[in-house]
Amino acid sequence: MPERPATPHTGAERYLAIRRPVEVGYWLITYLLSGVGNSVTTWMDVERLGLDYAAWEVASWEGGSAIALLMLVPAMVWFTARWPVHLDNWRRRLPLYAAASVVWSMLHVALMVAIRKLVYAWHGGTYVFGDAFVYEYLKDARTFLGIVVVLHGYRLLVRRLQGEASLLAAPDDDSAPVEPVERPSRFLVRKLGREFLVAADDIEWIQAAGNYANLHVRGKVYPLRSTLAELESRLDATRFLRVHRSHLVNADRIASIESLDSGDARIHLHDGTIVPCSRRHREPLRLAMAR
Template sequence: MELDRAHARRRRFMFAFWLLAFGSAAISNTLTLRIDAERHGIAASAWEIATNEFTSMVVSLAMLPFLLRACDRWPLHAETWRRRLPFYVAGSIAWCIGHIAGMDLLRLAIFSATGIGYDPGPLWLQVVYEYLKDVRTFFIVVALWHMVAWVGRQVKGEAHLLVAPDDAPAVEPVDRPDRFLVRKLGRDFLVATADIEWAQASGNYVNLRVRGRDYPLRSTLAALEARLDPAVFVRAHRSYIVQLSQVTSIEPVDSGDARLHMADGTVLPCSRRYRESLRAAAAGAEPVRARAGSGG
C-alpha cells in the first residue's frame, strides 16, 4: 500500500543519510587521529587507524536496518513513550554489545591476517567507553527517525476521530462517526466515512484509503472496526477492513484465501477466516457489486 511504500522510502532515505554520516565520520576520524598520532609521536599507522574506524562504521550500518524497523514497529508518541522508553534504553545496550562484538571480531580477523595482534584492553572499560558513544548515536538515530516521520505525517495528513463537544449534545452518534478530521500542514479537513475505501493496520496506526491517498489514524484496527457500520465495512483480513461497495470481485486462491479486487484496481488479501462472512455480507448488501469467483 501507499503508506507501506512511504515507510520503505523513509527507511531507504534514513539508511542513505546514515551511510553518508557514518562514512564521513569514519574518514574524518581517521584523518584527525592520524594527525594526532603524528603530533604526539604515537606509533600508529594510517591503515590501523582506518581499520578501527571503518570496522566500527560497517558494524553500525549492519545493525541500522534493525533499529529503523524497530522505530517503525514501536514508535514513541504521547500515549506510549513511558511504556516504550525502557525498551529503547534496553535497545541501546543491545546496540552497544552488538557494536563491540562485531567490530572486535572484524578487527581481530584483519589484524591477525597481517600478523599483528589485536588487544582491545579490559572488557569493562571498553564497554563503558563504547556505550558512552553508542548511546548518543542510538538516540540520535531514533530522534531523527521520529522527526522525519512527524514531518511526513504533517505533509500527508493525519486523521482523527471527531468527538462530541463537551458543552453540547452530539450531532451524530459518537460510536458511528460520519466524518474524520484530517490535519495537514496546519489545516483541518473533513473526510467522510463513506469515502473510506478500505483501512489497513500499520503498527500503531490504521491507514485510511480515500481517493487514492492514505491517511494515518492513530488507532488499532479492532477499535476502528467497532466504530464503523458493520453493514458497510467488513473485516477481510487481520490487517484489512474493506467497504463492501468498493469490492468488485472476490477471487479464490488454492490456499483457501481469496483476493479482493477493489473498484480502483487495487488487489487486497482476504484470509479464509473472513472469506465466507465477507461473501455473505456482500450477498445481502444491495449496493455492493461484489461477486464470488469460480471455485469458491
C-alpha cells in the first residue's frame, strides 16, 4: 500500500499543515481592516474639517488603496522568495529592493487610481489623481519595507518550525570526513533547537524555491540553502533525476508516469504526491527508468 504522510502531532506540525489558508487569511484580514479603518478615520477628518466629500468617495480612496495592495501581495511573495535578503548579501540586494520599491509603488498607484476611477464613473463623477506620485511613493516605501520585513521574518520562523537542512561540514582538523562532503549521503536538519540527520535516500523529491531547495521527506519539507542546480551536481545522478526546471525526483519513489496530451507528464510518487515532468525531461526520464 502507498505510504501516507504522518499525522501532525506537535503544535508546529499542526500549524504547518494549515499554513496556506492562514497566510491567505492574514493578508485578507490585514487589508480589510486597513481599508475600513483608514476609511473611518479619513471620514472623521472630512466631517471635522467640513469638507464637501461623500462617504462613497472616502471609501473609494482608502478601499481602492487597500484592494490594490492586496492584489500586489502575490508579486511581493514571489519577489522576496526569488531574491531573499540575508546577512551576507543585503548590500548587493539593497539597490534591487530600492528599484523594486519604485516599481511596486507605480503599480500600486496605477491600480488604486483605476479602482477609484471606476467607482467615480459608477456614481457619474470623474476622479483626477493629479501630480502626487512622490507623495504616494513616500508612503508606499514604508509599506513596501514593512511587507518585506514581515515576509522575511515569517519565512525565518517557518524554517525554524519545519527544520532547516544543511550539508554536513568538513571536520575542523586534518582528519578524514565521515563521508564525502561533495557527495553527501546525509543532511543535517536543525529544528527548534534539535539536530538530526536525514538520509539522502529518504528524500522523495526536491523543489526549487528561490535561493533554497526544499527537500520533501515523509510528508515534511526541509529547506536547504542551495540552488537546485548546485544540489543536483552533488547528489547521485542515477537516483535523483531532473524532471522539471524546478524539480528533482528520487527514482526509487516513482510509482507511475502519466503522459499528457501537451507532451508533458505527471509523475505519481508512492505516497500519492504528483510532481510535474516537462516535455524536455520526459524522454530522459523514460530512458533512466528503463535502465
